[in-house]
Each structure stands twice: as structure tokens, then as C-alpha cells.
Amino acid sequence: MSDKVIVVTGAFGALGRAVAQRAADRGYAVAMLDYAAAPAELAGAKLVYGGVDLTKPDQTTAVMQQVRDNAGRIDALLNIAGGFTFRTLSEGDGAAWDAMYAINLKTAVNASRAALPHLIETGGAIVNVGAAGALKAGAGMGAYAAAKSGVHKLTESLADEMKGRVRVNAVLPSIIDTPQNRKDMPDADHAAWVRAEELADVMLFLASAEASAVTGALVPVVGRV
């Protein structure tokens, strides 16, 4: 068993649950944070925090301190909270840009700021979730891609700032094989998509001591497409 503690944000979503499970299987203590209420099977469990809005700096700092107090240390922060919308500029309203910025970038900024003092204590790591689709944005992808591009730049900048103290990397997935994506794209080749467990393995590698020489990397994880 490891005595290491990993914090997963967006932990009740499709990727977050897969990552939390994979980390627990490897012996990490896993703190699960999400805006949603904890699902019944997790409610009341140690280190499970539902109803946390990571766009709010004060709430985020408070919950991160609770994790540190309850778990004793924080070795890694996996910033998975986020979301997607497809909205053209001509047909949509401007609100999508604010919403995507808040849910994808602000959550990662707030969680990273709140976790940094604890990660500096342990010489820990942050792993963010960007998006391969943000590298070249198609029609309707502007708001999402702009926010995820922000996550990429947060990763590079914070890695430089924290050099030698906290490693900061990001994965850039294409389409993940989730129930929602299968529902939205029933005719796609699902076998070609990135499985959540495959992405979890890359994230846990970047969070681990095996990646001790890797920081500031934006790692595409695009499956077999």
C-alpha cells in the first residue's frame, strides 16, 4: 500500500470516476471533489466531497485544507473537472465563452492555487486535462477550445514557475469512450476512442515518481482515431 494521497476533481464524472478507481486500485488514498452531490454508494465515505464549486476560490481553498487535514498530505492533484459545449458564434450567445472559461480553466486555476502549498510540502505533481481538439478549433468549438488552450498555457506557465518544486503536466485527449459520447455519437467507431482507463494510466504515470523528470508537457492521448 502507498501512503500517498491523490486529489481528483470532477471525480463523479466519467473520467474522474475511472481515474479515482484506478488510483485506489494502485493503493493511493483518493480524495474525490465534485460540484455534483456524491452518488449514493460514495456518500459519507472518507475523503469524498460533493457540492464543491471549484469556480469559487474560497470554497476551493477550504476544501483543499480539509483534504490536507483529513488525509495528512497531498501528493498529486488531478484537475479533471470540466465540460464541453458546441456553439457557433453566429447562432449562440456570448455566455458559452464565460461558462467554458469558468468550468474548464477557473476550476483548474483555483484548485491548483489551493493545492500548491500542500504539493510544495511533498514535492508533488499536478496533472491537468486539456484537449487535443483545442490545438486547431473547428466551427462551434471556439469557446471550449479557448478555455482548454488556457489550461495548456496554465500548465506550461505553472511548470516553469514551480520548477524543481512541483511538476505540472497535462494530457490532451481526443474523444473519450464515455456513456455520454456513445449516446451522442451512436454510429461512431467506439473502439477507436480513448478508453477512460487508458487515459487514467497516463495521468497516474505523470503524477507518479516514474515521471520525475517530466514537467510542462502537453501529452496528446488520442487512442486509435
Ligand SMILES: NC(=O)c1ccc[n+]([C@@H]2O[C@H](COP(=O)([O-])OP(=O)(O)OC[C@H]3O[C@@H](n4cnc5c(N)ncnc54)[C@H](O)[C@@H]3O)[C@@H](O)[C@H]2O)c1
Ligand atoms: N469526454 C470527452 O470526450 C473529453 C475529451 C477531451 C477532454 N475532456 C475533458 O475531460 C474531463 C472529464 O470529462 P468527462 O467526460 O468525464 O466529463 P463529465 O461531465 O462526465 O465530468 C465532469 C465533472 O466535472 C464536474 N464539475 C463541473 N464543474 C465543476 C465545478 N465548478 N466544480 C467542481 N466540479 C465541477 C461535474 O460535476 C462532473 O462530475 C473534462 O475536463 C473534459 O473537458 C473530455
